[in-house]
Amino acid sequence: MIAIENVSKWYGDFQVLTDCTTAVQKGEVVVVCGPSGSGKSTLIKCVNGLEPFQSGKILIDGTSVGDAKTDLPKLRSRVGMVFQHFELFPHLSIINNLTLAQVQVLGRSVEGARQKGLALLERVGLSAHATKFPGQLSGGQQQRVAIARALAMDPIAMLFDEPTSALDPEMINEVLDVMVELAHEGMTMMVVTHEMGFARKVADRVIFMDRGAIVEDAKKDDFFGSPRSERAQAFLSKILSH
């Protein structure tokens, strides 16, 4: 579904990604972790072409992201993305946040988009808030709306960039619950997160990044059992200790 082959990226002289290769199969959940600044966000943004990369190849369902001939908007509309800071559109009501791209990008009817939006709000437990604005919702609620907004496009895969790290602790679970449910339904997911509980529960594989490179790419059980690299071990013991 998602194939990342020898991707490297530079900001000027600074190399952010070094020869990254991995793949996410259909229905697979892959968790990406690693220290701050290791390039996790950059890698995941390369996947749907939000960041350009200088060498290597990324294929989504066979379509090359870096190819100049690729219709990027169309490709992106098929890949859902959830951000650390939610990024709901503050000037639009919750329901309009969910219908905007359905209507503008997919050309769905306003009414059809609304029905779909309402059904998804129901699913994330926020039907009562449809007419409110993002600024009136808690962080956890906003992130659930953001997930619903991505799902409204009927994506073939979902990307998450630290979806819970900007949340107060008591709100983390309401978001993780939605993600776990999604994983159980067979959604293809690539998730940057430090929530190892989530990784243990639903991940198929765990990728550990450090200084722009994929240092570890292992089955969940192998990763938590005996991560091979010292850096991964050090990282794990640090985040699992609290």
Add this chain to the structure above:
Amino acid sequence: MNYNWDWRVFFKPTGIGNEIYLDWFVTGLGWTIALALSAWVIALLLGSLLGVMRTLPGRYAARIAGAYVELFRNVPLLVQLFVWYFIVPDWLPEPLEDWFKQDLHPAISAFISVTICLGLFTAARVCEQVRTGIQALPRGQAMAAYALGLSLPQVYRQVLLPQAFRIIIPPLTSEFLNVFKNSSVASLIGLMELLAQTKQTAEFTANLFEAFTLATLIYFTLNMGLMLFMRWVEKRVRVPGLIALGGK
């Protein structure tokens, strides 16, 4: 000071047609409003376009808009007006030049010159406000919009501009008020807007203080009215969680 205030002066006949002096002020106010509003339409449209250009990813659009701003913001308004009124018409193709200089009523040709001049001058200022507004938005907003599959024009139209305009209403309001003040340059090329009518009344009647007091009151009321109107607009489009940038 031994000055005899005489407010009845405004109701005295001017000796020209059936007009009283108050009529001159009404005509002047009409020109001022017409000038300011038409210049503002140009400034808002062109300024928004330029402001967007300054934030586009490509180099060229941003450079062109940047050069425009430097040029129009740094040359004094009066110099620009003289260029538009005295020089540019000479560059027009012959038939257009004759039409502008001879066939058009002098007031209309002056009006066109001032409108273009003021519109383009203010566009440079609006451009910078729009750019500031767009750049004040979190970078993630555009990312999220692109991630949903919106095209570049859709990202601006649906996501960035509606937010940017909301947060720049206060500085835009002061630019809007500036257009009214700046429209008085028209008096220098003989267009009888409010300031010109005031001067003329002062000369004709020798009631200089009354004339300028009335003009001050009119400008003040106009300003207050526009400010209240913009406040109302701001309130109407306000959404929770979007905070306006400070005016100046």
